[in-house]
Amino acid sequence: MRKNTSRRFLSIALWAGAVGLWACQQDVALQGFDPNEGFDPDRRGRRENRTLASAFETTFRDSINTTGTRPFVSLGRFRGLEARVLLRFAPVPVGLEVIDAAILLRTNAVIGDKTQKTSFLATVHEITASWDDSTVTDENFQDAFDPMAIAAVEVRSVDRGADTSNVETVRIALDSLAVALVKDSTSLFRQNGVLLQAPNATFIKEFFSSNNDANIPQLQITVRSDTTDEDQSLFLDVVEDAFIVRELEPLPEGLLYLDNLFTNQVVLKFDFSDIPREAQINRADLRINLVDELSIIKSGGLRLENNGFALEMRRLLKEFDPNEAPELDNQLTVLGLVSTPENPVLLPGSQFAAVFRRYVQEWVNETTENHGMLVRAITPGFDVSRLVIRPTAQANKQGPALEIEFSVAPNFP
Amino acid sequence: MSAIKHKVRSGLLGLILVLAAAPVHAGSYYSSRGIGMVHYFVSARAQGMGGVGLATPDPLTVNYLNPAGIAGLPLTTINASFFHEATDVSTATQSGSVTDTDPLGFQFVVPVKEGMVAFAIGLSSYSRVEFSNEEQRGGALESVTGEGGVQSASLTVAVRPVRNLYLGASLLFYFGSLRNKWTVDFPPESGLRDTENENALSVSGAKFRFGLIYRIGSAWSLAAVVAPAANLNASRRVTFQNIVEFTDFPDSEVTIPLAIGFGTAVQLGKKVLLGADFYTQRWDEAGLEGFGDRSYRLALGLEFSARGGPFSPYFSRAAYRVGFQYRDLGLEAPAGEKVTEWAATVGIGLPIKWSAARIDLALQAGKRGSPRNLYEETFIRLYGGITLGNKWFQRGRRRP
Numbered sequence: 041m042r043k044n045t046s047r048r049f050l051s052i053a054l055w056a057g058a059v060g061l062w063a064c065q066q067d068v069a070l071q072g073f074d075p076n077e078g079f080d081p082d083r084r085g086r087r088e089n090r091t092l093a094s095a096f097e098t099t100f101r102d103s104i105n106t107t108g109t110r111p112f113v114s115l116g117r118f119r120g121l122e123a124r125v126l127l128r129f130a131p132v133p134v135g136l137e138v139i140d141a142a143i144l145l146r147t148n149a150v151i152g153d154k155t156q157k158t159s160f161l162a163t164v165h166e167i168t169a170s171w172d173d174s175t176v177t178d179e180n181f182q183d184a185f186d187p188m189a190i191a192a193v194e195v196r197s198v199d200r201g202a203d204t205s206n207v208e209t210v211r212i213a214l215d216s217l218a219v220a221l222v223k224d225s226t227s228l229f230r231q232n233g234v235l236l237q238a239p240n241a242t243f244i245k246e247f248f249s250s251n252n253d254a255n256i257p258q259l260q261i262t263v264r265s266d267t268t269d270e271d272q273s274l275f276l277d278v279v280e281d282a283f284i285v286r287e288l289e290p291l292p293e294g295l296l297y298l299d300n301l302f303t304n305q306v307v308l309k310f311d312f313s314d315i316p317r318e319a320q321i322n323r324a325d326l327r328i329n330l331v332d333e334l335s336i337i338k339s340g341g342l343r344l345e346n347n348g349f350a351l352e353m354r355r356l357l358k359e360f361d362p363n364e365a366p367e368l369d370n371q372l373t374v375l376g377l378v379s380t381p382e383n384p385v386l387l388p389g390s391q392f393a394a395v396f397r398r399y400v401q402e403w404v405n406e407t408t409e410n411h412g413m414l415v416r417a418i419t420p421g422f423d424v425s426r427l428v429i430r431p432t433a434q435a436n437k438q439g440p441a442l443e444i445e446f447s448v449a450p451n452f453p
Numbered sequence: 454m455s456a457i458k459h460k461v462r463s464g465l466l467g468l469i470l471v472l473a474a475a476p477v478h479a480g481s482y483y484s485s486r487g488i489g490m491v492h493y494f495v496s497a498r499a500q501g502m503g504g505v506g507l508a509t510p511d512p513l514t515v516n517y518l519n520p521a522g523i524a525g526l527p528l529t530t531i532n533a534s535f536f537h538e539a540t541d542v543s544t545a546t547q548s549g550s551v552t553d554t555d556p557l558g559f560q561f562v563v564p565v566k567e568g569m570v571a572f573a574i575g576l577s578s579y580s581r582v583e584f585s586n587e588e589q590r591g592g593a594l595e596s597v598t599g600e601g602g603v604q605s606a607s608l609t610v611a612v613r614p615v616r617n618l619y620l621g622a623s624l625l626f627y628f629g630s631l632r633n634k635w636t637v638d639f640p641p642e643s644g645l646r647d648t649e650n651e652n653a654l655s656v657s658g659a660k661f662r663f664g665l666i667y668r669i670g671s672a673w674s675l676a677a678v679v680a681p682a683a684n685l686n687a688s689r690r691v692t693f694q695n696i697v698e699f700t701d702f703p704d705s706e707v708t709i710p711l712a713i714g715f716g717t718a719v720q721l722g723k724k725v726l727l728g729a730d731f732y733t734q735r736w737d738e739a740g741l742e743g744f745g746d747r748s749y750r751l752a753l754g755l756e757f758s759a760r761g762g763p764f765s766p767y768f769s770r771a772a773y774r775v776g777f778q779y780r781d782l783g784l785e786a787p788a789g790e791k792v793t794e795w796a797a798t799v800g801i802g803l804p805i806k807w808s809a810a811r812i813d814l815a816l817q818a819g820k821r822g823s824p825r826n827l828y829e830e831t832f833i834r835l836y837g838g839i840t841l842g843n844k845w846f847q848r849g850r851r852r853p
Contacts, residue, residue, distance in 0.1 A: 069585035069596060070482070070542060070549035077544050078787035078827040079586055080485055083597050085635045085650055320693045322637075322645040390644060397646055405697050445645060449691045450597075452633050453654035 082452040087322070089445040093432050096309040096412060097440055099296045100362055105303055105421035108173030108282035111252040113145075114424050115195070116160055116241035118152050119336055120289050121424055123244050126171060126181070128233030128280040129259040132222065139271065140214075140262035141222045143191070143234070145247040146255035147208040150197050151338050151424060152243025159196040160241035163189035164212060166221065167232035171280075178284035185235040186228065190218040197243050207255055210247070212236075222261065233280065244424055246338070250278045257281060285424060295331060296429035296440070298351060298415060300422045306429065307360045309412025310442045312404045318449040324400040326353070326376075326387040329438040334428035335381050348379030349425040352418040353388065355399055356411040366414050372398065375418060378427060386443070400444060481551070481821065482542050482584050482828040486786050487741040488631060488656070488707060489582035489602050493518065493732055493750055493780075494557050497534045497838025501800015501815035502754025503776020505728035507716025508666055508676030509756075510619065513811045513840045515560045515573070518714065518732075519664035519678045520621025523562045523571045524611035528809070528842030530562040540832040542584075545824065553583045557836070560607075563845075573609040578602060582631055592640035603629040603656060603685075617668040625662055627685050627709065630655040651692045656707050658685030672720040680712040682738070710735040726756040736783035743786025752778040754798075772802035774815065787827055794821035800836075813838045 169184035297304035376388035432439025499506025515532035516522025558577030587596035611621035660683030718728035754776030761769030796819025
């Protein structure tokens with residue numbers, strides 16, 4: 041009886057083992073999709089790529105951005121822009137005898153044609169009206185400064201170079217007349233500060249501002265102590281600073297502009313009617329070509345993320361109307377960085393590729409209405425950077441285009 | 454005699470082991486056509502006899518294809534069946550394999566009047582799609598996979614109006630989806646988002662199936678089933694990455710065509726049952742691409758019941774089955790040649806408790822298609838079913 045039971049269990053175990061062995065085999069798919077070998081071609085989708093020229097493009101600007109809260113101030117001229125610096129320093133402590141003074145600026149970057157080693161003469165002027173660095177712009181400042189320079193300095197087209205620990209200091213020494221203004225608590229220097237300008241510059245030099253923890257602009261004063269009769273240096277931090285920028289000549293019409301200062305923005309819209317609605321977007325890139333001789337792209341700043349031109353792309357929730365503020369989709373934002381003017385430029389880059397692909401995916405799938413998108417700077421007032429984009433109308437196949445790769449769903453079933 | 458039985462049992466087990474260890478595998482390329490590979494499942498017991506079962510009622514057999522088969526069940530009966538299939542697919546230049554395990558059906562039968570009237574509800578698998586193609590090119594792996602199938606839920610009533618006649622009717626609710634998955638896995642460095650597309654056709658609809666069994670004397674049975682054609686509503690759905698879904702396509706119809714089957718069974722002595730079934734369906738009228746002719750299935754089978762008593766050795770209480778079936782799928786795709794299938798089966802019925810419960814197992818091996826059809830498939834299927842009977846819901850006899 042026990043022998044029979046053992047045999048029965050052995051049989052069951054063998055059965056179970058056999059079934060288990062059988063069930064664990066892995067599937068091996070047939071290779072290839074050759075209809076001549078019987079594959080039903082309707083079961084396979086197709087992969088395609090397309091380059092879509094923009095169906096609508098325009099550029100516009102609204103109010104000028106302020107710069108007073110940004111980490112840099114810019115001085116000089118480049119590609120039709122003039123940048124001037126406004127500085128106001130902390131008051132000189134009461135009771136000290138100032139015998140010497142100098143303005144200290146620390147360099148972040150040079151914005152210009154890097155191959156050309158040159159310099160410009162910067163002059164210092166007393167500001168004649170009060171200003172607020174949170175609101176001042178070239179427009180409302182209205183040249184409120186004394187044209188008579190109280191100091192001058194030669195500024196060279198060099199920056200820190202590759203050594204990030206080496207920060208160049210531009211020292212603007214003040215002569216005895218200017219030192220007298222520093223001493224006088226009622227002077228325009230003390231009340232309103234100074235303006236720095238360089239009307240003959242061929243490049244722009246960017247300095248750190250008061251909004252940068254280190255390397256803040258300072259007024260260095262040498263004072264004589266009443267007790268020890270020894271000279272002593274004091275450093276008075278800047279308390280308000282900004283840079284104001286104006287366009288020396290109007291920009292050529294017909295091109296597309298993006299910048300940090302003048303709120304130039306671009307609206308683009310693409311027509312997806314040629315792409316099947318049941319398509320899955322595998323890749324989507326916005327391709328633009330820059331007008332190199334008009335674009336201003338900073339490189340060589342202290343922190344790498346400060347280089348280039350940072351932009352954002354947002355979908356429009358309704359058709360663009362130049363007379364109304366654009367309504368934007370704030371749920372999904374695509375960020376991009378243009379760090380060199382090498383054409384063509386593909387946006388947005390790998391970090392935001394998925395979000396941008398989703399824009400296009402939803403437009404193609406018609407789950408979101410396609411009103412186009414707005415492209416604008418993400419760092420208004422940050423620096424003098426500017427992108428000038430070739431438009432479709434003027435550029436043979438070099439206008440804004442959408443490069444997409446997509447998969448079209450099979451016909452089956 | 455005992456030694457012979459032992460050798461038979463060992464041989465059966467050995468055969469299963471050899472087949473299991475062989476590089477066999479399934480699904481079917483041919484399931485990529487129409488609504489997939491249709492199961493003509495009668496019962497796990499019948500599968501051991503090559504699929505013969507239209508006219509072979511017994512107290513522990515729940516018939517899935519002939520509704521009249523449940524009329525004579527004496528007990529409240531539950532049956533659940535499954536199958537595992539492994540298919541090797543080969544073409545002139547390559548080979549592949551697919552395995553598939555699925556439930557085949559579940560039925561719950563309540564005899565309202567013992568041996569006279571019975572009701573049943575059930576679920577069963579009607580067809581199955583299972584195949585896969587892939588290709589590696591330029592670092593990207595592209596694949597097309599077919600999945601899904603059509604299931605049916607059934608409400609059955611069966612009666613025995615006269616002593617030798619059993620009649621039954623089933624209302625069948627068909628539902629399910631036929632899915633086609635297309636994927637492209639791009640290499641990470643390409644920066645391309647992978648393609649994940651699923652096209653599905655969801656079907657639903659109802660139809661009837663009628664059946665009868667007529668006994669001529671105590672040893673001979675005749676059976677017939679008919680299932681009129683019915684149109685199922687079909688709606689298409691396209692999905693990307695399981696996120697974007699399109700359903701706003703115009704509805705269409707899928708036809709389940711007329712099916713007719715005949716069967717007969719003869720009891721030879723007390724231990725041997727011999728049977729044959731013929732079943733045909735007008736797939737040529739379904740309007741499905743590739744189906745140019747009606748399908749038919751011819752099955753022959755034999756069952757040997759050892760009929761051992763309650764105190765006999767275990768395997769002398771089992772039933773042993775063999776059978777053979779030949780099937781024309783009605784399919785002429787992809788090469789324009791008829792696709793046929795043959796299979797040999799062995800099976801065993803193992804009582805769990807004397808006369809009230811049984812496990813039926815069947816092993817089927819065969820070949821489908823040929824080089825002329827482009828795809829030649831060898832397959833092995835394991836069918837399993839468990840049937841439990843009890844006197845639930847049945848009133849005791851009134852004392853006079």
